[in-house]
Amino acid sequence: MASKSWWIFLNSLVGFFNFAFAGDPFVYYDWKISYISAAPLGVKQQVIAINGHFPGPILEATTNWNVVVNVKNDLDEPVLITWNGIQHRKNSWQDGVLGTNCPIPAGWNWTYAFQVKDQIGSFSYFPSTNFQRAAGGYGGIIINNRDVIPVPFGNPDGDITLTIGDWFVKSHKDLRKNIENGVINVEPGKTYRFRVHNVGISTSLNFRIQNHNLLLVETEGSYTVQQNYTNMDIHVGQSYYFLVTMDQIGSNDYYIVATPRFVNSTKASGVAILHYSNSQGPTPGPLPDIPNESDPSFSMNQARSIRMNVSAGAARPNPQGSFKYGEITVTDVYLFQNRPPELINGKRRTTLNGISFFAPSTPLKLAQQYNILGIYKLDFPNRPMNRPPIIDTSVINATYKGFTEIILQNNDTTVQNYHLDGYAFFVVGMDYGVWTENSRSVYNKWDGVARSTTQVFPGAWTAILVYLDNAGIWNLRAQNLDSWYLGQEVYLSVVNPEVSEKRTRLKEFIFLGHLPFLW
Numbered sequence: 001m002a003s004k005s006w007w008i009f010l011n012s013l014v015g016f017f018n019f020a021f022a023g024d025p026f027v028y029y030d031w032k033i034s035y036i037s038a039a040p041l042g043v044k045q046q047v048i049a050i051n052g053h054f055p056g057p058i059l060e061a062t063t064n065w066n067v068v069v070n071v072k073n074d075l076d077e078p079v080l081i082t083w084n085g086i087q088h089r090k091n092s093w094q095d096g097v098l099g100t101n102c103p104i105p106a107g108w109n110w111t112y113a114f115q116v117k118d119q120i121g122s123f124s125y126f127p128s129t130n131f132q133r134a135a136g137g138y139g140g141i142i143i144n145n146r147d148v149i150p151v152p153f154g155n156p157d158g159d160i161t162l163t164i165g166d167w168f169v170k171s172h173k174d175l176r177k178n179i180e181n182g183v184i185n186v187e188p189g190k191t192y193r194f195r196v197h198n199v200g201i202s203t204s205l206n207f208r209i210q211n212h213n214l215l216l217v218e219t220e221g222s223y224t225v226q227q228n229y230t231n232m233d234i235h236v237g238q239s240y241y242f243l244v245t246m247d248q249i250g251s252n253d254y255y256i257v258a259t260p261r262f263v264n265s266t267k268a269s270g271v272a273i274l275h276y277s278n279s280q281g282p283t284p285g286p287l288p289d290i291p292n293e294s295d296p297s298f299s300m301n302q303a304r305s306i307r308m309n310v311s312a313g314a315a316r317p318n319p320q321g322s323f324k325y326g327e328i329t330v331t332d333v334y335l336f337q338n339r340p341p342e343l344i345n346g347k348r349r350t351t352l353n354g355i356s357f358f359a360p361s362t363p364l365k366l367a368q369q370y371n372i373l374g375i376y377k378l379d380f381p382n383r384p385m386n387r388p389p390i391i392d393t394s395v396i397n398a399t400y401k402g403f404t405e406i407i408l409q410n411n412d413t414t415v416q417n418y419h420l421d422g423y424a425f426f427v428v429g430m431d432y433g434v435w436t437e438n439s440r441s442v443y444n445k446w447d448g449v450a451r452s453t454t455q456v457f458p459g460a461w462t463a464i465l466v467y468l469d470n471a472g473i474w475n476l477r478a479q480n481l482d483s484w485y486l487g488q489e490v491y492l493s494v495v496n497p498e499v500s501e502k503r504t505r506l507k508e509f510i511f512l513g514h515l516p517f518l519w
């Protein structure tokens, strides 16, 4: 009896979430989220660990696998985990942000179940509410290619995941290294892959390894044209994958360094040691230099130099470049402008197009599913509005299968990073100044990289193109925690008109189970 009802539950889950495709393997994780005491900067403090590990375990799967993660919340407050860069095809229920999910109450568990459909690459996960990411709870995600699809480079000798970020200790901002013991042991002559994720709060970091080239091969799911860099600016929420060959014949260790960029307050670097097995001693001399800080074009030119390898296969056998985004007619254009934080109704808030997002206690997705009126409005403007800023739950009425151009104009004085859940988008242009229609003439219409988080430099714009073929309610947010939590986010409602009205009793059954979690 019990097993039968469990079976029905499981089956309805399958039907409802459009999950579990026959034949695709499953991978199961059991995670316990708790506080532990750790000393990432030599000072003992409370951090958020997963299964006792900080940073959390790597979540690893292969294209099209079904991932099931049972998360037990042993914190003393609710927790919600988001899967940064995972597209959750037609399944925004698993996205783990307030617009789609209720947080898991303290002491409870919840099982996320999603398929990593048509994806490869390096991504990250982290807690999405209450500034928890500043205390940990994050880790790397790896989606491997299926065997039938060749990877455009040789098999590396080892795999190293680094999570880097800024970090608060005792009210001063410092940089944190999350590298176990601070030492990475390598063999001379071998090639290692370094997957580097900026899971910090708000600071862009310049990453480099002394005397070693970083051969960039992938960014958040796109294989790139392989190029060597001596350093890379990695912005909040971004993931990069480099191959690094241990080609030095010197007899000492080397520095691995992450240094804050575009901030005046601190230049304290996070440092780890690259230790060759034949090393005779510690690294001599100062840390390797960061790029010229007073040259604003360096970082932008570096970003523009990252391009997609159009002939490489990725998640599907056909080459990445066969979706010729530059030849598709744009159907919808949105220009989103931020502003520096300002007072709205006496509160310090941030905005996009003059609207500071207010997250209602009922997830938008639930309100949409049940036609609960009055939770949100589908009236988000597609241009900045000439009116005083407001706080509102205003959602974008996006077009299902619309080929959409989004221009992000950063009027703030710091780098802002924008992430869109549910999709990879093509980064087609960025420049200083105010975007105009003429700016389209400099777009890269051929080999712009498809990724899920892009930086927008202060006083500059970034343009992205995205094909909205994934129905759901999807979060577009500033990844910088301060900007995000002060209101700089919005949701896109992408409704497939043909299936939106379908509902079954089994679905109701699932949701009745979910309703008590409303908070």
Ligand SMILES: *[C@@H]1O[C@H](CO)[C@@H](O)[C@H](O)[C@H]1NC(C)=O
Residues within 6 Å of the ligand: 070, 109, 110, 111
């Ligand atoms: C909670 O965990 C138990 C034991 O692992 C599992 O059987 C149950 O399905 C989980 N509940 C949810 C809602 O994920």
Ligand SMILES: *[C@@H]1O[C@H](CO)[C@@H](O)[C@H](O)[C@H]1NC(C)=O
Residues within 6 Å of the ligand: 151, 152, 153, 224, 225, 226, 309, 310, 311, 312, 313
């Ligand atoms: C692009 O991918 C192809 C196919 O895998 C590979 O042969 C080629 O070396 C790659 N080119 C660059 C510049 O990375």
Ligand SMILES: *[C@@H]1O[C@H](CO)[C@@H](O)[C@H](O)[C@H]1NC(C)=O
Residues within 6 Å of the ligand: 212, 213, 215, 226, 227, 228, 245, 247
């Ligand atoms: C990158 O640098 C390595 C040496 O560190 C070199 O062997 C390799 O040929 C370079 N690759 C490219 C594409 O420039």
Ligand SMILES: *[C@@H]1O[C@H](CO)[C@@H](O)[C@H](O)[C@H]1NC(C)=O
Residues within 6 Å of the ligand: 262, 263, 264, 413, 414
């Ligand atoms: C850093 O200082 C310079 C010069 O005072 C100023 O123009 C710039 O806006 C500051 N940058 C940040 C991120 O505060």
Ligand SMILES: *[C@@H]1O[C@H](CO)[C@@H](O)[C@H](O)[C@H]1NC(C)=O
Residues within 6 Å of the ligand: 292, 293, 294, 295, 296
């Ligand atoms: C740094 O860049 C600035 C502005 O482009 C230039 O004036 C200065 O000479 C550069 N400094 C170095 C050390 O290259």
Ligand SMILES: *[C@@H]1O[C@H](CO)[C@@H](O)[C@H](O)[C@H]1NC(C)=O
Residues within 6 Å of the ligand: 378, 397, 398, 399
């Ligand atoms: C949203 O857009 C669709 C067309 O894509 C339109 O039919 C619908 O009326 C719009 N909804 C609102 C509330 O504006």
Ligand SMILES: *[C@@H]1O[C@H](CO)[C@@H](O)[C@H](O)[C@H]1NC(C)=O
Residues within 6 Å of the ligand: 410, 411, 412, 413, 458, 459, 460
């Ligand atoms: C922000 O907008 C104002 C008004 O258009 C403009 O004067 C200012 O230069 C802009 N600042 C940035 C950093 O874009």
